[in-house]
Amino acid sequence: MSRFNRRVQIPDLQLPKYDDAEEEGDYSDNYGVARLTTTGSNVSDDQEPVVGVKVLRQASRHRDIKGDYLDVPSHSYLMKIFQKQGDKQVLFADKVLKFTASGKMKHRILLITDFALYIIDPETNALKRRIALAAVEKTCLSDLSDNFLAIIIPKEYDLLMASTRKTEIVAVLVEATKSASDFELEVVFSNSFEYNADAELVKEIQFEEVEGPCFYNLKLFFIL
Numbered sequence: 001m002s003r004f005n006r007r008v009q010i011p012d013l014q015l016p017k018y019d020d021a022e023e024e025g026d027y028s029d030n031y032g033v034a035r036l037t038t039t040g041s042n043v044s045d046d047q048e049p050v051v052g053v054k055v056l057r058q059a060s061r062h063r064d065i066k067g068d069y070l071d072v073p074s075h076s077y078l079m080k081i082f083q084k085q086g087d088k089q090v091l092f093a094d095k096v097l098k099f100t101a102s103g104k105m106k107h108r109i110l111l112i113t114d115f116a117l118y119i120i121d122p123e124t125n126a127l128k129r130r131i132a133l134a135a136v137e138k139t140c141l142s143d144l145s146d147n148f149l150a151i152i153i154p155k156e157y158d159l160l161m162a163s164t165r166k167t168e169i170v171a172v173l174v175e176a177t178k179s180a181s182d183f184e185l186e187v188v189f190s191n192s193f194e195y196n197a198d199a200e201l202v203k204e205i206q207f208e209e210v211e212g213p214c215f216y217n218l219k220l221f222f223i224l
Contacts, residue, residue: 087113099160101197138186142207158195
């Protein structure tokens, strides 16, 4: 077994809100499917699985929890994606940065519903991936104050992404998984963990603090 060590220094990510001037449309019941609703706050202080374990930024401690940061019902292309799946409730929606198998970062939309996670390309409005909540085994985060989150899906391949709202994402996933499958989602905190970047590529992620107010190191080890 050999490893290729690549060190990547990444700034503290401040992801843009979804306020681009895109084509919008009203959603109505004329589509002939169950109406999709959105929620406001989906987690409370006592539901936070991260507080008390992970180092949180001050902004994370005092941020209002909104759930749907994209106003999903106002975007017809997002609504059409859900209509094909039968999902009824949006628990979380926001832009994130997703790592590809090669280590590049892509802007994506993450939506969590009562049944699944959706990864959508905001440039093409195309659904890139749908992951059933029942397929998610655990989430992995570092102990540091960073924006990274890995979602582990054993029967498929894993998802590594960055979001300034990762704490809320984890809390929503824990509650949604419990409601959908009566399964307690495991939340793992470690500065070193492995994830399957694709069906045949395993990577080891290591986190290190470095000097400076807005930087930290993410080291990627490709396990061959």
